[in-house]
Amino acid sequence: xxxxxxxxxxxxxxxSWARPERWLASGxxxxxxxxxxxxxxxxxxxxxxxxxxxxxxxxPGEPRRPAxxxxxxxxxxxxxxxxWYLAKLIKGMSIDQALAQLEFSDKKGAKVIKExxxxxxxxxxxxxxxxxxxxxxxxxxxxGRGRYVKRLRCHxxxxxxxxxxxxxxxxxxxxEGPPPPPExxxxxxDQAKExxxxxxxxxxxxxx
Amino acid sequence: xxxxxxxxxxxxxRALLQRCWGRLERGLWPGVFGGQSPxxxxxxxxxxxxxxxxxxxxxxxxxSAEAPGLPGSVVWMAAPKHRRTxxxxxxxxxxPSKLIEIKRNxxxxxxxxxxxxxxxxxxxxxxxxxxxxxLIRMEIHKKEGGPFNAPTVETVVLYEGEKxxxxxxxxxxxxxxxxxxxxxxxx
Numbered sequence: 001x002x003x004x005x006x007x008x009x010x011x012x013x014x015x016s017w018a019r020p021e022r023w024l025a026s027g028x029x030x031x032x033x034x035x036x037x038x039x040x041x042x043x044x045x046x047x048x049x050x051x052x053x054x055x056x057x058x059x060p061g062e063p064r065r066p067a068x069x070x071x072x073x074x075x076x077x078x079x080x081x082x083x084w085y086l087a088k089l090i091k092g093m094s095i096d097q098a099l100a101q102l103e104f105s106d107k108k109g110a111k112v113i114k115e116x117x118x119x120x121x122x123x124x125x126x127x128x129x130x131x132x133x134x135x136x137x138x139x140x141x142x143x144g145r146g147r148y149v150k151r152l153r154c155h156x157x158x159x160x161x162x163x164x165x166x167x168x169x170x171x172x173x174x175x176e177g178p179p180p181p182p183e184x185x186x187x188x189x190d191q192a193k194e195x196x197x198x199x200x201x202x203x204x205x206x207x208x
Numbered sequence: 209x210x211x212x213x214x215x216x217x218x219x220x221x222r223a224l225l226q227r228c229w230g231r232l233e234r235g236l237w238p239g240v241f242g243g244q245s246p247x248x249x250x251x252x253x254x255x256x257x258x259x260x261x262x263x264x265x266x267x268x269x270x271x272s273a274e275a276p277g278l279p280g281s282v283v284w285m286a287a288p289k290h291r292r293t294x295x296x297x298x299x300x301x302x303x304p305s306k307l308i309e310i311k312r313n314x315x316x317x318x319x320x321x322x323x324x325x326x327x328x329x330x331x332x333x334x335x336x337x338x339x340x341x342x343l344i345r346m347e348i349h350k351k352e353g354g355p356f357n358a359p360t361v362e363t364v365v366l367y368e369g370e371k372x373x374x375x376x377x378x379x380x381x382x383x384x385x386x387x388x389x390x391x392x393x394x395x
Contacts, residue, residue: 079303089308100314100323107308 047072047171051128067128067176068139071120072169078114080143080168083109087170094179095121095136113141113170119176127158130176137179144169319391333391338388347382370394 050070058065076083086109090098098118104109117138124130146167153163300306314323317330324330344365352358362379366372367388372381375395388394 085306085308088302089310101311102312103323104311105308110375 021173045072045074050173067124067130069120069124069128069130069136069174070170070171071123073112073116074150074169075167076109076170077165078112078168079107079166080145082107082167083113083143083170084119085144086110086113089137090117091141092179092182093138094134095138095174096134109170111144116170116172117174120172124176135176135178136174137177138172139175140171140173141156142171144171174195336389337391340392344382344384347384351382353381365392367392 009143047070050068055065086105086107089101089105090113093101095117099114102114102117121133121136124136125133130136146169148167149163149165150162153161159191233376274278311325313326315326316322317324317333320330320332320336322330322332348363359380363382364372364376364379365382365384367384370388
């Protein structure tokens with residue numbers, strides 16, 4: 001039997017639940033701003049919600065936190081694997097370089113990603129307090145699988161196959177500041193150093 | 209696994225299979241069969257005989273001696289033996305030779321400031337010139353009136369406030385009602 005407040009306590013609990021959170025000072029019943037109702041969008045994705053986080057104000061001595069802008073486009077009519085190559089191309093570039101590369105790429109997804117980047121750049125300048133629109137670099141760029149639809153594909157001799165019409169999402173995170181320098185490739189010397197360090201870290205376990 | 213393609217030694221078996229599939233499809237998707245051939249034609253692959261259990265009396269001999277009993281019409285095709293894991297797939301798909309290379313031949317057009325490739329004309333400037341040429345051609349079309357009326361003399365395009373010089377004596381003159389664009393140099 002779950003814990004159940006009996007009789008009057010239950011009625012009071014019910015009433016307090018039924019009564020809305022806040023009443024306005026005038027006492028009349030307005031549409032309540034505290035209840036969030038999603039009207040047009042079915043579900044707001046996680047990437048879109050990342051733009052809504054608000055950090056507490058920084059202390060005077062802290063270094064300035066660089067602005068982060070999250071933007072995405074959903075249900076692009078393109079394959080996620082093919083889109084991934086473009087996303088991998090522009091990862092870590094400055095926004096100007098990325099736009100230049102995408103402008104002269106022959107792929108269909110390049111045009112879409114270019115539009116997304118331009119939208120994100122404009123959002124950054126308007127809403128996210130970015131001073132210079134060129135002072136942005138691409139920190140993350142990812143693709144995701146959209147909703148697939150199965151269709152019949154006709155072959156000869158009355159044969160049919162099922163094909164899937166694939167769509168993808170594209171996510172990008174712009175961060176203010178110059179792009180980080182690329183990592184130097186791992187040389188054999190580094191690997192040897194790490195190996196020697198691992199050997200030196202060995203110790204006796206379960207002993208005094 | 210090896211795929212055995214039996215080149216229909218028994219036509220009635222294939223017809224029977226097609227009828228069976230047709231009946232199945234009409235039961236599953238009654239709307240699809242309206243006016244179309246049955247969607248799932250029978251592909252005579254390995255499991256052909258196994259799908260027709262009640263026909264085993266006449267084809268018992270065939271089924272029991274499937275491999276040695278069909279000398280000429282069996283074709284052995286290559287097929288993958290094991291599933292390729294996602295790690296192996298990733299190694300192949302993300303190999304540096306398959307990634308898109310960064311283009312290093314992008315410059316800035318000195319005329320308009322847009323980006324252009326080094327060996328290609330600037331897209332913006334080309335579109336500008338194309339648009340002006342289209343308007344000039346419309347003027348020519350208005351002057352000529354129809355096809356096959358091109359004169360045998362040269363054509364000169366003059367903009368607002370320009371007079372034909374003595375060099376343009378016998379030439380056809382096309383007027384454009386705008387200021388001369390900076391990139392269209394007058395001889």
